[in-house]
Amino acid sequence: MRSFYSNQDDLKEMISDNCPAIISLNELGTVIPNKLIKQLFFSYNIYTKEGTNSHGGVVLAVDKKLKCHLIDMNEPNIIAVQTLINNKEYVIASIYSPPAERLPIKAMTTLLNQSKNIILIGDLNAKHQDWGCPGYQVNPKGRVLAEWLINHNLNVLNAGLKTSLRSDTTIDLLISTEIPESCECRTLPYTAALKLRVTVWQEVKRKRPSISPSLRILLRHKHYLQNRYRHTKHEEDRLRLRSWNYLVKHEFKSHRQRTWEQFISTVASPNPTSFWRTVKKLNKKKSVDFAALTEEKMVHKNPVNIVKCLTQHFTERHSPPKLDMMNSLDKEAYELWKLYSTADTDDIELVSHHSDLQFNIQDLKKTIGSLKNKNSSGFDHVSNKMIKLLPTHYVGYLRVRFEYYVGRFAQEVDQRETKVDQDRTRRALSFGSGPTRTKGGPR
Incomplete structure (x- = not known):
């Protein structure tokens, strides 16, 4: 796992989807505080060990439902615990072996003596044909590991599964005393996503600056003078900032005037195409089309129902007000409007005067x-x-x-x-x- 900090979201998603009982992480990329790791794996017991290079460091997370205790290993890049699974005792270790270093065969043998049931998980950078690597990729670490597996009757459970990002090879191994036929191993989609994030590109509209490059240079220098005066508080810097600010204001005023004159000249152009192209910029954008209309708890999606709902709404809104004859104010207004409707227009105007x-x-x-x-x-x-x-x-x-x-x-x-x-x-x-x-x- 390259860069623990930038891949936390992907790791959370994988844990949420698969709910593993034990998690092994190698190549953390830097020293990660235990507090941060415990916040990420809050339902796991966390065990960590520092690394020997910039990519080193291992983490072993065991579900709190499983009883386990740490095995003391005075060696970097390796962490091991002893746990009980289905009334069966296992030794589980997370190991990272950098490409330029030898395999920790001695530490692995010590773990093998702890229990008959062992599971070794890690990035060993060992390539051999026995676990699916091409013949031309076999390296000395692969030959040493293959011989050690044969001598101790151990099996690689994920043989043939690609675990490398840069080549079709298997360098992340799952070693155990179990028989491969009794186990099931599979790789998740984009296994290498935690080593190198897959970038998702989205097209966005290019925003063109509304001011010229020369004005942007003036503004950048003004910000520089502001920061300088904020730190130094010198009178000389204050005067320089003040004079430069006057210059920037004058240039912006001239820029607005030139822009306005250019716009007016374009609008006054005898060319109709140029005129309408300029006027078109002043028109507001079209309103966003809507697919449904909500009326209280009812949603209208059919265009016919939407039109009916709008027609009813505006008809009721612009209909004459309903008067209550029991209300003295409504009754007086009704009688007044009745007199106005039957009176002559000249008489109404004369009374108003x-x-x-x-x-x-x-x-x-x-x-x-x-x-x-x-x-x-x-x-x-x-x-x-x-x-x-x-x-x-x-x-x-x-x-x-x-x-x-x-x-x-x-x-x-x-x-x-x-x-x-x-x-x-x-x-x-x-x-x-x-x-x-x-x-x-x-x-």
């Missing part, structure tokens, strides 16, 4: 309190926030001014109508008293 509308302080306070707290203002340069911050005693002045303006507006309307009537009468009189043509000629 002579309205005796009155304001009170409570209505104004309620209206001002309902305003949203916005800083933006209109043509009068007065924002909602400014109105809401007015002192309370100012509301009385507002009420007086509102009543004054309403009365003045009604008075102006009356004067305007009176003037219009006078003009009409004057024109009628002038038309009636004007010259007329008779049979005898002009008077």
